[in-house]
Amino acid sequence: MAERKLKIATTSLAGCFGCHMSFLDIDEKLMLLNDRIEFNRSPLTDIKQCSPSDIGLIEGGVCNADNVRVLREFRANCTILIAVGACAITGGVPAMRNYFDLRECLEEVYLNGTGVTNPQIPSDTELPLLLDKVYPVQEVVKIDYFLPGCPPSADAFLQLLVPQLDGQKPQLAADQLHYD
Ligand code: SF4
Numbered sequence: 001m002a003e004r005k006l007k008i009a010t011t012s013l014a015g016c017f018g019c020h021m022s023f024l025d026i027d028e029k030l031m032l033l034n035d036r037i038e039f040n041r042s043p044l045t046d047i048k049q050c051s052p053s054d055i056g057l058i059e060g061g062v063c064n065a066d067n068v069r070v071l072r073e074f075r076a077n078c079t080i081l082i083a084v085g086a087c088a089i090t091g092g093v094p095a096m097r098n099y100f101d102l103r104e105c106l107e108e109v110y111l112n113g114t115g116v117t118n119p120q121i122p123s124d125t126e127l128p129l130l131l132d133k134v135y136p137v138q139e140v141v142k143i144d145y146f147l148p149g150c151p152p153s154a155d156a157f158l159q160l161l162v163p164q165l166d167g168q169k170p171q172l173a174a175d176q177l178h179y180d
Contacts, residue, residue: 006165009040009053009078013067014094014134015060017043018151019085023057025154036165050077055164057084058143061091062135066128075141082160083143086150086179088136095134102132145170148179 012020020043024030041050050056050070056078062068075081086092097105111119137143147160156176163170 003036005038006036006055007040007053008037008042008055008057008161009050009074010042010044010057011050011059011070011074012043013058013060013071013088013137014063015085015087015092017059019059019087020044022149022151022154023084023157026157027154029154029158033161033165037161050074053078054080055161056081058082058088058137059084060087061094062131062137062140063094064128064130068131068140071137071140080144080164081141082145082147083137084147085152086148089138089146089148091134091136092150098133102130106130147172148177150180152176 010020010023024044026033039045039047040053041047050073056074058071058074058081060067062071083089087094091098100108106121110116110121138146145160147156149156152160153176156172159172159176160170
């Protein structure tokens with residue numbers, strides 16, 4: 001009987017997709033994993049809804065109401081949820097706006113900033129509401145593991161995932177624990 005494949009879902013909240021690119025740097029080893037894993041919701045599959053999965057990988061912090069919705073959807077569907085990269089764990093570069101009032105940020109970008117030719121702050125019901133600050137994912141839902149780095153290396157992704165294929169807890173080597 002064929003072995004059940006581990007189902008993995010991934011998403012980028014307030015991130016730059018650099019962590020996803022680093023994940024793809026696994027290169028040909030991804031093909032070796034091919035018969036052990038399958039992707040659920042992910043930019044790699046373009047599936048839009050997260051259904052029950054073994055592992056969820058979250059890139060990026062939480063900056064708007066849609067990020068909160070997606071993160072809760074992942075928590076509800078993923079047995080193990082992993083915060084991937086500095087933005088998910090600390091808010092990262094997007095959280096630099098936390099030093100300023102949100103209104104001040106919007107006015108600087110859309111009204112008063114260099115090169116603004118048509119000053120207006122976007123306001124459309126289709127746009128997700130911005131939160132007052134950018135939050136680390138663990139401040140919104142419970143997170144099971146943290147994979148630091150900006151971005152984490154491809155080897156770090158492998159060290160995180162391969163033990164879980166056999167139901168083991170992941171152990172990151174010390175040289176994969178970096179915060180830059
Ligand atoms: Fe991009 Fe770095 Fe944030 Fe990953 S941690 S989303 S690579 S800025």
